[in-house]
Amino acid sequence: MEPILKVDDINVYYGSIHAIKGVSFEVNKGEIVTLIGANGAGKSTTLNTISGLLHSKTGSVSFMGEDLAKVPSHKIVSKGLALVPEGRRIFLQMTVQENLEMGAYTCGTKTVDEDLGKVYAQFPRLKERYRQVAGTLSGGEQQMLAMGRALMSHPTLLMLDEPSMGLAPILVEQIFDIIQRLHQSGTTILLVEQNAQAALSVADRGYVLETGKVLTSGTGSELLASPVIKKAYLGG
Amino acid sequence: MTFLNFLIGGISLGSIYAIIALGYTMVYGIAKMLNFAHGDVIMVGAYICFYAISRFSLPPLVGVLLAMFVCTVLGMVVERLAYKPLRAAPSLAVLITAIGVSYFLQNAALLLWSSNPKVFPSVVGTGKVALFGGELTITHVTIVTIVSCVVIMLALTWFTGKTKMGKAMRACSEDKGAAQLMGINVNATISMTFAIGSGLAAIAGVLLCSAYPTLVPTTGSMPGIKAFTAAVFGGIGSIPGALLGGLLLGVIEIFAKAYISTQLSDAIVFAVLIVVLLVKPAGLLGKQIREKV
Numbered sequence A: 001m002e003p004i005l006k007v008d009d010i011n012v013y014y015g016s017i018h019a020i021k022g023v024s025f026e027v028n029k030g031e032i033v034t035l036i037g038a039n040g041a042g043k044s045t046t047l048n049t050i051s052g053l054l055h056s057k058t059g060s061v062s063f064m065g066e067d068l069a070k071v072p073s074h075k076i077v078s079k080g081l082a083l084v085p086e087g088r089r090i091f092l093q094m095t096v097q098e099n100l101e102m103g104a105y106t107c108g109t110k111t112v113d114e115d116l117g118k119v120y121a122q123f124p125r126l127k128e129r130y131r132q133v134a135g136t137l138s139g140g141e142q143q144m145l146a147m148g149r150a151l152m153s154h155p156t157l158l159m160l161d162e163p164s165m166g167l168a169p170i171l172v173e174q175i176f177d178i179i180q181r182l183h184q185s186g187t188t189i190l191l192v193e194q195n196a197q198a199a200l201s202v203a204d205r206g207y208v209l210e211t212g213k214v215l216t217s218g219t220g221s222e223l224l225a226s227p228v229i230k231k232a233y234l235g236g
Numbered sequence B: 001m002t003f004l005n006f007l008i009g010g011i012s013l014g015s016i017y018a019i020i021a022l023g024y025t026m027v028y029g030i031a032k033m034l035n036f037a038h039g040d041v042i043m044v045g046a047y048i049c050f051y052a053i054s055r056f057s058l059p060p061l062v063g064v065l066l067a068m069f070v071c072t073v074l075g076m077v078v079e080r081l082a083y084k085p086l087r088a089a090p091s092l093a094v095l096i097t098a099i100g101v102s103y104f105l106q107n108a109a110l111l112l113w114s115s116n117p118k119v120f121p122s123v124v125g126t127g128k129v130a131l132f133g134g135e136l137t138i139t140h141v142t143i144v145t146i147v148s149c150v151v152i153m154l155a156l157t158w159f160t161g162k163t164k165m166g167k168a169m170r171a172c173s174e175d176k177g178a179a180q181l182m183g184i185n186v187n188a189t190i191s192m193t194f195a196i197g198s199g200l201a202a203i204a205g206v207l208l209c210s211a212y213p214t215l216v217p218t219t220g221s222m223p224g225i226k227a228f229t230a231a232v233f234g235g236i237g238s239i240p241g242a243l244l245g246g247l248l249l250g251v252i253e254i255f256a257k258a259y260i261s262t263q264l265s266d267a268i269v270f271a272v273l274i275v276v277l278l279v280k281p282a283g284l285l286g287k288q289i290r291e292k293v
């Protein structure tokens, strides 16, 4: 299997804070890979670096064989790499439909209607509310919107940063269902989750981050069974 | 009838404030900075139009278009050279830079065009329309000013509400990082916003000097400050707010001059602003954004 995403020895700083200290990992085509770790481990920083919001001082991030350092940050999404950022970051003052259209910003206008139809079929709740201002949606609806918006760009690799944050268990289940459905339809997924149990049970492989470094990695079931991981991240 | 005359005068002045306020509000909305030099772009626009018409005898419309072109480029260049390098700097540093740009433009105008006042030729002539047997007269300048303001408002509302670029602009003003994730070129969008605001400033400059024909290098400062007030008044960042704020400010100013005191009119305008901000800190149409967690 060839890696679709290759993160090689990245070091990311916030001013003088050294947040990511030489992280390397890979995501293969068709996989679900998860990054788990405690608060402040550097999961979001890693995803934000891959998507061009932050920059690494060393090493490289390459996506489908292309070095992303050479791609202007706003062109990364059109390469097939989309991020559902932490905290959703939907456009609160725009309508549901406008948010989705923004997701398709780099696509031609021809396919937008068809893609809207697909997203609405996936998230009927959004369809009912397509003219509603996004800031007035419930938290769960906002999360669906954030996912729908990312899907509008036809990502080859979808990165999700804590998609279940703040959601009721039933909605978490729904979000994980959707992730698995996307995966079955051929989308590669890089998932960051606090809920390590849930993430590892859907993931092919996982990496454990601790204070900016990769502590360990393995298949989902290996990590689920590992006593160290159990103790630190699975509550027992 | 005099009341009506004052009202129309106020709306006309307010329309000019509104057009200037749009520049402040759009730039504030996207770059979260107060472009103090915006008023001086108005002055540059007026000078360009003045020279085009008076010295080079170009038709008024060409003069206006030329002024718009020069100001658009000027706005983009100022943004690129002075503000873009400070994108991550504290807002106080940006504000001081903007004040610096303002002085720079005024002094450059002083060097280029001297401090001698220029008598600006009205771009629409000095004709008037007399109504009610001459009791109510409306100058052509007034009519053109109000119509321009309405057209600009409609065009901008359409642009930000319906076009892809306009929506990208709104997305950038809400969250630049998220906008970049969508594939929007944030720097280009900010640059375009400065371009639009500065182009509008040129129109405002021409209209302002057509109504009040004395042109000096500091012509833009006071209307600039008042339009900024108007933008805050209406709710900075809001396009309808700029219109409402501008119109109210113009009407209050003219009424204060007519019925209370010419000297105190500016004080009254700012007093009204203070009262409004005490009651509605975000301005009349400003939004307090709530975030769901």
Ligand SMILES: Nc1ncnc2c1ncn2[C@@H]1O[C@H](COP(=O)(O)OP(=O)(O)OP(=O)(O)O)[C@@H](O)[C@H]1O
Pocket: A014, A017, A019, A037, A038, A039, A040, A041, A042, A043, A044, A045, A046, A086, A194
């Ligand atoms: N904007 C910032 N400025 C300074 N330091 C930051 C900033 N963002 C993150 N950090 C620091 O970088 C480190 C990694 O943060 P990051 O957000 O990547 O953690 P995380 O693994 O996503 O945590 P969480 O599970 O809480 O979301 C933390 O120590 C954090 O304090």
Ligand SMILES: [Mg+2]
Pocket: A043, A044, A045, A086, A161
């Ligand atoms: Mg995080």
